[in-house]
Amino acid sequence: MRVLILGASGMLGFDLARVFSGRELLLSDLKIEGKNSATADITDLISLRKLFKDFKPEAVVNASAYTDVDACETNPELAYAVNADGAGNIAFCANELPNCKLVHVSTDYVFDGLDGKPHSESDTVNPLGIYGKSKLEGEKKVRALAKNSVVARTALLYGRQKINFVKKILERAEKKLPITVPDDMIGSPTYSLELARIIERLIDRGEPGIYHTVNKGWCSRFDWAKKICALAGLQASIAPIKSATLISAAPRPLFSALLNKKLEATIGDTMKPWEEALAEFISKDLNYNARP
DSSP states (O other), rough: EEEEETTTTHHHHHHHHHHHHHHHHHHHHHHHHHHHEETOOOHHHHHHHHHHHHHHHHHEEEEOOOOOHHHHHOOOOHHIIIIIHHHHHHHHHHHHHHOOOEEEEEEGGGGGOSSSBBBOEEEEEOOSSHHHHHHHHHHHHHHHTTTTTTEEEESEEHHHHHHHHHHHHHHHTTTTOEEESSOOOOEEEEEHHHHHHHHHHHHHHHEEEEEEOBSSSOOEEHHHHHHHHHHHHOOOOEEOOOOOGSSOOSOOOOOOOBBBBBHHHOOOOOOHHHHHHHIIIIIIIIIOOOOO
């Protein structure tokens, strides 16, 4: 199998390479090609078509995106160019190749989070900001242009590569700095290695359509921060605040937890509860002595 990973230098791209590299030991004919924004411009359809023509992927994972939520508000043209048009270009190229499967990674920010309950794949979407709106347009283009495509919505990603919420909390706890986080923003923290594992299964067995792909359950940012420090064995001063007190350019959904209903109904949901995935990350990737 020839697998093309777009966004390979990002957090998820790094873990996709980990997952597929391990698989390479079992499949001698597996070939992996990783591209980032410096080596593959997804907004340039001509160069992208050449990449697809030369490599001839049988599976493509689009893990590339413009994810700076606040910056999207002040630079909507770039947000739509990458998250919507870029996704459409990838879908167009994938659809030109026979039997090429595309997994496009999307976000919980396609929901407004106003009803205070976790969302399934069939719930009505209503993004609040430019980031969510551009990602929703990307979903639509992928589904319209690539018949053999999977949209994998995820949320609150953290992993070994790049700076993320978990690493920031641990850094402040280690420096004994005060930590303030909202207790009214609810979501489903997701370990990027867990997401990479489920994307591999979606390539193998997933039918076309939209899937939610998060670690099971949900929590507030405040409870997440407390769990991070507890698992790492760090004492920390963590205080709850309200999201309304934060200064940010972009509106964010308050309750954007996701339910993996389609995974359960099709390939079987093997994503761990968020607490177990977090413990694995802290102990194995960050080498803390994780606690129950």
